[in-house]
Amino acid sequence: xxxxxxxxxxxxPLIFELSNEGRVGYQLPxxxxxxxxxxxxLDLVPEALLRIKAPGLPEVSxxxxxxxxMHLSQMNYGVNSGKIYxxxxxxxxxxxVINEVLxxxxxxxxxxxxxxxxxxxxxxxxxxxxxxxxxxxTGMDDATLQPxxxxxxxxxxxxxxxxxxxxxxxxxxxTEVVIPDSAHGTNPASAHMAGxxxxxxxxxxxxxxxxxxxxxxxxxxxxxxxxxxPNTIGVFENQITEISKVIHDAGGLMYYDGANLNAIMGWCRxxxxxxxxxxxNLHKTFSTPHGGGGPGSGPVGVKKILAEYLPVPDIVxxxxxxxxxxxxxxxxxxxxxxxxxxxxxxxxxxxxxxMGGEGLKESSELAVLNANYISRKLKGVKGYxxxxxxxxxxKHEVVLSAGPMLNDTGVSALYVSKKLLDYGLHAPTTxxxxxxxxxxxxxxxxxxxxxxxxxxxDAMKEINDLAYTNPEEVLSAPHNTAVTKLDExxxxxxxxxxxxxxxxxxxxxxxx
Amino acid sequence: MSKIHPYLPNSVPEIKDRMMEEMGISSIAELYxxxxxxxxxxxxxxxxxxxxxxxxxxxxxxxxxxNATLMCMPFMGGGVWxxxxxxxxxxVVHRAEFLTSxxxxxxxxxQGILQSVFEYQSHICELVGMDVANSSLYDWSSAVGxxxxxxxxxxxxxKVLVPDLMSPYRLSVLxxxxxxxxxxxxxxxxxxxxGLMDLEDLKEKVDGDxxxxxxxxxxxxxxxxxxxxxxxxxxxxxxxxxxVGVDPTSLGIIKAPGDYGADIVCGEGQPLxxxxxxxxxxxxxxxxxHDNKYIRQMPGRIIGITETLKxxxxxxxxxxQTREQHIRREKATSNICSNEALCxxxxxVYLSLLGPKGMKExxxxxxxxxxxxxxxxxxLSGVKAPIFSSYHFKExxxxxxxxxxxEINKALDAKHIQAGIPLKSQFPEFGETSLFCVTxxxxxxxxxxxxxxxxxxxE
Numbered sequence: 001x002x003x004x005x006x007x008x009x010x011x012x013p014l015i016f017e018l019s020n021e022g023r024v025g026y027q028l029p030x031x032x033x034x035x036x037x038x039x040x041x042l043d044l045v046p047e048a049l050l051r052i053k054a055p056g057l058p059e060v061s062x063x064x065x066x067x068x069x070m071h072l073s074q075m076n077y078g079v080n081s082g083k084i085y086x087x088x089x090x091x092x093x094x095x096x097v098i099n100e101v102l103x104x105x106x107x108x109x110x111x112x113x114x115x116x117x118x119x120x121x122x123x124x125x126x127x128x129x130x131x132x133x134x135x136x137x138t139g140m141d142d143a144t145l146q147p148x149x150x151x152x153x154x155x156x157x158x159x160x161x162x163x164x165x166x167x168x169x170x171x172x173x174x175t176e177v178v179i180p181d182s183a184h185g186t187n188p189a190s191a192h193m194a195g196x197x198x199x200x201x202x203x204x205x206x207x208x209x210x211x212x213x214x215x216x217x218x219x220x221x222x223x224x225x226x227x228x229x230p231n232t233i234g235v236f237e238n239q240i241t242e243i244s245k246v247i248h249d250a251g252g253l254m255y256y257d258g259a260n261l262n263a264i265m266g267w268c269r270x271x272x273x274x275x276x277x278x279x280x281n282l283h284k285t286f287s288t289p290h291g292g293g294g295p296g297s298g299p300v301g302v303k304k305i306l307a308e309y310l311p312v313p314d315i316v317x318x319x320x321x322x323x324x325x326x327x328x329x330x331x332x333x334x335x336x337x338x339x340x341x342x343x344x345x346x347x348x349x350x351x352x353x354x355m356g357g358e359g360l361k362e363s364s365e366l367a368v369l370n371a372n373y374i375s376r377k378l379k380g381v382k383g384y385x386x387x388x389x390x391x392x393x394x395k396h397e398v399v400l401s402a403g404p405m406l407n408d409t410g411v412s413a414l415y416v417s418k419k420l421l422d423y424g425l426h427a428p429t430t431x432x433x434x435x436x437x438x439x440x441x442x443x444x445x446x447x448x449x450x451x452x453x454x455x456x457x458d459a460m461k462e463i464n465d466l467a468y469t470n471p472e473e474v475l476s477a478p479h480n481t482a483v484t485k486l487d488e489x490x491x492x493x494x495x496x497x498x499x500x501x502x503x504x505x506x507x508x509x510x511x512x
Numbered sequence: 513m514s515k516i517h518p519y520l521p522n523s524v525p526e527i528k529d530r531m532m533e534e535m536g537i538s539s540i541a542e543l544y545x546x547x548x549x550x551x552x553x554x555x556x557x558x559x560x561x562x563x564x565x566x567x568x569x570x571x572x573x574x575x576x577x578x579n580a581t582l583m584c585m586p587f588m589g590g591g592v593w594x595x596x597x598x599x600x601x602x603x604v605v606h607r608a609e610f611l612t613s614x615x616x617x618x619x620x621x622x623q624g625i626l627q628s629v630f631e632y633q634s635h636i637c638e639l640v641g642m643d644v645a646n647s648s649l650y651d652w653s654s655a656v657g658x659x660x661x662x663x664x665x666x667x668x669x670x671k672v673l674v675p676d677l678m679s680p681y682r683l684s685v686l687x688x689x690x691x692x693x694x695x696x697x698x699x700x701x702x703x704x705x706x707g708l709m710d711l712e713d714l715k716e717k718v719d720g721d722x723x724x725x726x727x728x729x730x731x732x733x734x735x736x737x738x739x740x741x742x743x744x745x746x747x748x749x750x751x752x753x754x755x756v757g758v759d760p761t762s763l764g765i766i767k768a769p770g771d772y773g774a775d776i777v778c779g780e781g782q783p784l785x786x787x788x789x790x791x792x793x794x795x796x797x798x799x800x801x802h803d804n805k806y807i808r809q810m811p812g813r814i815i816g817i818t819e820t821l822k823x824x825x826x827x828x829x830x831x832x833q834t835r836e837q838h839i840r841r842e843k844a845t846s847n848i849c850s851n852e853a854l855c856x857x858x859x860x861v862y863l864s865l866l867g868p869k870g871m872k873e874x875x876x877x878x879x880x881x882x883x884x885x886x887x888x889x890x891x892l893s894g895v896k897a898p899i900f901s902s903y904h905f906k907e908x909x910x911x912x913x914x915x916x917x918x919e920i921n922k923a924l925d926a927k928h929i930q931a932g933i934p935l936k937s938q939f940p941e942f943g944e945t946s947l948f949c950v951t952x953x954x955x956x957x958x959x960x961x962x963x964x965x966x967x968x969x970x971e
Contacts, residue, residue: 007621011825015631015864025865026598028877032956035884041765041876044883046738046903049729049767054868056638062600065864069604069628069857076624078612087614094519095612098565104602107576112586112594113791114933116925119580123790126575133559148650148792149850151837159688189837189847195692198842236546267544268551283850291605291854292625293615293647293813295793311688326937334684337591337653337780338791346572354568356561359517365540366522369531372543376535393543421621429617432838449521450531481620483827484820488619491818491831494804498817499644499831501634503802506643 005424008074009482015068016501019058025065056502075482076292077426084452086374088397088429088441089184089232091262091284093367096354099287099347108346113338117323123342124322128315130349131299137360138258138278139271140301144310146340150259151186153279153298154226156311158194159332160277160302161224161253163309167330170251174223177255178247180209182233182433184257187226196223203435207233207388209243218246224253229273230263230395232433232441233388234371244274253277253306261285262445263368263395266361276303282341286348297344311335366446367396370453374398374442377457383408383464387436397443399436406438411467411474413438418485419466419477423459517562580928584958587885587931589907589949590732591652591679592791593783595761596953601785601861605854615813615849619829626828629853630815632860639763639863639871640777641770642799646812648781648852649796653682655778656757657689658798658811658846660724663753663776664695665809665845669723671696673752675709679732680938682757695723707735707900714746722752724776729769730762733947734907735900744773760784760797760859761878761951762905764871776800783951785862786855795855808835811846813853874952878906881959882950888963889948894970899942906951909935912944915970920946923969924962931962 030036042050060068079085085092102108111120131143147153158177165171177191178199188198201217204210208231218225225247229237237243244254256270258280265285270278282288283296290296302310312331313324324339355363375398378384383405386398402413417427417440429441444453466474478484490496498504516523522531532538544552563571585594605611609624616622629647636645649655660672672690674683676699687697701713709727718725725747729737737743744754756769758779769777781795782788800806816831837844866874886908890897894915898908910932912920917934924931932946939945950959 012627014627014634015860016634019867024867024870025600026870028596028870028873028952029955031877031880035880035956038887039880039883041879041883044879044903045765046736049736049738049740049772051763051765051767051872053771055763055768055871057635057863057866057868057871059867059869060864062865065861066600066603068864069600069861070607072624072628073604073607073609074624075622075627076609076613077618077621078609079614080608080612085614087617090614092614095608096519098568100606100611102569102572102576105573105576107579107581109787109789110582110585110594111579111790112588112788112930113592114588114590115580115586115930116921118925119582119930120790122575122578125578126572133557136558139553148654148794148852149848151847151849152650152654155847159692162692185836185838185841185844186847186849188842189840189844192842192844193692193847195694236544238546238548241548241551264547266553266557268547268553272551272553281850289611289854290614290850291852292610292613292622292857293629293853294851295853295855296850333688334653334681335688336792337651337679337681337685337794341792343787343789343793350568350572352559353561353563353571354565355517355519355559356563357557357559359520359562360557360559362517362520362523365543366520366528368543369522369528369540372537373531373535392546395543417618418620421618426621427618446520446522450527478620482623483620483825484822486619486827486829487818487821488829488831491816491829492834497807497831499630499633499807499814500637501631502637503643504634504817 005480007481010071012068012071014501015058015060018060018064018068021059023059023061025060025062082426083424084444084448084456085426086428086442086444086456087426088443089259091443091445093287093445094447095287095289096351099350102350103343103347108343121322124315126346126349128317128322130345133352134299135301137265138301139269140278141304142307142310143299143301145299145345146311146336147298147300148336148341149294149296150279150281150298151190153300154186154190155193156335157255157277157279157300158191160306160309162194163332164253164306165223173220176221177223178217178225180227182231182435183226184259187257191226207235208237211239211242214243214246218250222250222252224255226255226257228257228260230260233399234394234397235392236395240273259284260396263364265364267364276306282344282348287351288344288347295341295344297341363446370444370446370448371396371398373453374444374457378460381461381464383467397441400440401436402438402440405467409467409471411471413440415474415477416440416463419463419474420459421478422480425456425459582930583928583961585953587948587950587962588933590933590947591780592788593949593951594788594953595783595951597785597787598865600865601858604861605858610854610857616830623828626815628857628860630828632856633815635860635863636797636799639760640758640799641768642777643802644807645799646810646814648856649798649812649848650852651794651796652757652778652780653685655796655798656682656686659755659776659778660686660690660695661693662809662811663724664693666805667723667751669721670694671698671721671723673698673700673717673722673725675700675702675727677702677707677731677733678728706902707733708737708739708902709743711739711742714743718746718750718752720750722750724753724755726755728757730759730905733909734904735902736766736905738902741772761874765875781855781859784859786858793852793855795852795859809845812848812851877952881954882906885950885959889966892967892970899945907947907949910946910948911942917944917946920969924965927965929962929965
């Protein structure tokens with residue numbers, strides 16, 4: 001294969017290793033004489049708490065800092081700078097530049113969250129409208145924008161479930177949250193953090209919820225069910241109405257994990273499927289950038305019966321004036337120090353009006369088209385298999401199994417992923433969902449032109465051919481990235497674990 | 513004419529048709545054919561648009577313009593503070609390679625963000641005097657919640673002692689976080705004169721069930737918790753963890769919590785190169801000692817050093833993932849996955865730019881400016897500032913003896929000044945009191961304008 005991609009490799013030192021005593025990268029404006037002369041600032045700190053030893057931060061000039069981080073950025077891969085980012089469940093769609101331009105407006109950046117409502121009418125109106133649009137898309141009655149990420153939203157949602165049962169005096173007996181084995185790992189973790197025991201139910205032969213298994217697991221002890229629809233294999237749970245009925249009949253609540261909302265906007269709404277609580281990831285469906293791990297935003301929508309438990313404050317409108325409402329006696333309290341990731345919410349709002357209602361629907365349709373295009377074009381390729389009812393259309397993502405390839409050649413899903421990096425393509429999510437062996441979870445999103453999809457498909461086919469003819473070339477991947485394959489065990493080993501520069505220096509001294 | 517949206521490359525009819533033809537379908541609706549009819553949404557999404565970029569810009573910027581134009585940055589803190597953000601910070605965090613990447617699941621192609629976040633962890637360790645920091649939590653509030661939960665996992669105890677003057681918002685989040693785990697939050701009294709934690713009351717309340725004693729330094733009301741070390745000793749006598757919450761801009765001049773006995777440090781990293789943005793995104797700092805009892809219980813993502821397998825080159829990777837939700841599911845130490853990574857990168861850039869001298873100078877500048885403002889306001893008649901006699905850092909309380917906050921704020925509004933968080937609903941016992949904040953962004957001119965406006969309002 002001809003080299004099609006080469007990532008920058010700067011062999012960049014740690015910023016601490018660039019330090020030279022006396023250098024500075026920033027200077028503060030001087031104090032005015034009237035302020036400067038009056039008191040020695042060091043007399044203003046109690047002696048016992050005066051910092052004697054300066055923090056061991058690097059001493060570097062501005063250009064060194066800038067170049068250092070520029071070099072590092074070149075050793076990173078973003079959806080806007082790469083070629084395709086088909087990371088399943090993460091909805092890596094285009095992050096529009098105009099969103100960033102508007103989110104850098106001084107009248108959002110320099111606004112303090114405790115300013116008077118009167119002085120923040122613009123941002124309050126944006127948040128209020130965003131909430132309305134979110135309710136419209138999801139079919140819910142009320143929402144909070146406070147959670148700072150999807151998992152934060154999940155936990156907030158389950159805390160609402162908790163408050164609901166508690167309010168009815170049933171929390172003592174409703175101790176279990178039912179979760180399919182195909183669920184995102186955050187689901188059981190969030191339910192546990194909200195104080196519930198989790199009950200896992202096996203998926204049926206079609207990869208969907210097995211109604212018999214569900215019925216067997218549900219009872220008076222059930223607080224609710226957590227489900228994503230379409231589910232993590234990208235298939236629509238078409239028995240969702242029956243599923244909701246089972247849960248509601250047992251007195252439980254339906255929780256919708258909105259990670260996969262990008263598949264269905266304008267086509268169907270979680271609120272109509274019987275869900276009582278949902279979260280959505282603005283950094284997935286609504287185009288806000290993920291920043292290498294965050295900030296995200298995870299608004300939570302609820303049906304009327306749960307609105308009174310939502311976190312405070314709430315944004316309310318009266319006569320065209322917007323204000324924060326703190327008066328909710330049954331609220332679960334605050335889940336964020338202030339009002340959530342407002343700057344992220346602004347980007348999502350910008351995206352929504354850039355697309356409009358119809359544009360959002362078309363986005364979902366094209367996301368689904370793109371995923372199925374990949375699925376159909378890779379059909380029949382020997383090493384990959386579409387498990388769970390291959391005839392069923394997928395939604396926004398398709399999960400292939402590299403099981404046949406592993407069996408035949410010893411090349412696993414991990415190495416397919418690593419080899420894809422050599423083409424300048426990001427890898428799919430691997431080894432998730434757990435119900436698919438050797439899973440490659442592919443979510444191209446609507447942003448990808450068919451040319452990128454074809455490049456991905458061709459690479460997947462070439463890797464398949466290589467696996468069967470020259471597996472060593474796949475197993476030694478990646479070659480064209482900044483670094484080759486890493487020793488992940490060493491990073492976690494108790495003797496060698498090193499999580500800071502401080503520890504690095506200690507280990508050097510100890511000669512490790 | 514039906515318009516092709518610039519974000520939707522395959523919406524061109526010929527392209528879409530060709531794709532469908534190759535797939536053997538005749539309409540996209542076929543791909544939705546498995547959705548039961550009664551669930552198909554018959555309405556239209558009621559969202560305005562599509563708007564062209566120029567229209568979007570006018571619309572959104574127009575809405576933002578209706579936010580008040582202020583004389584200067586707000587004199588407000590309480591967990592989000594106005595600070596100057598150097599241009600290099602914004603330049604770095606706007607790099608598409610950082611901004612538009614996901615969590616670094618593929619480390620070989622993600623060394624940039626991995627090394628940057630590792631450096632952030634390292635910066636934080638230096639600043640707070642700890643060995644290990646995670647790659648961030650949502651904010652200070654959630655970091656306190658996670659600290660309490662982690663402490664409880666580590667020592668299997670359930671009572672958390674907190675200062676009665678802690679931030680009520682952080683307290684609210686702490687309660688929400690810990691209620692399901694059955695932790696009891698109990699307040700420790702403050703000294704009437706100084707505001708400092710009442711050590712006698714602490715000694716009475718700390719017992720064998722106490723998992724952690726928490727202080728904020730500087731405190732929510734701005735004073736330096738002078739007895740921090742003694743608080744830690746009292747906690748340790750009962751084998752409780754000593755948890756300290758910090759404003760990192762104070763740590764160029766105030767002792768690192770690691771140097772006065774802290775076991776876990778949390779705090780708010782927003783002032784390190786992140787804008788206020790109406791309160792988010794923020795940056796939850798979380799750090800601890802290199803002690804396996806704590807490390808294996810830490811919440812959130814952590815970046816570690818490793819090597820390439822082939823040629824033993826230094827490289828970075830997410831590590832200790834067996835603590836996390838995608839592997840441990842319900843047994844995970846926390847459910848957090850997306851965090852505030854890019855805010856952490858911003859903090860790393862900021863701390864690299866300032867360095868040890870810059871952080872000291874920042875601390876001194878803030879102290880001097882805040883002290884000047886506090887003195888000038890304190891000299892006004894009918895005002896007590898601050899209400900406690902302790903040393904203060906950048907925030908201080910202002911009590912209005914003959915005026916209501918409503919009157920004061922009305923006068924300030926008229927001069928386009930936002931100053932002081934009203935404490936009346938948070939701490940009614942302090943009467944008409946506000947929490948003011950002054951940092952390096954407030955010039956003498958700004959402060960003088962604030963003081964003269966207050967003076968007029970008081971007359």
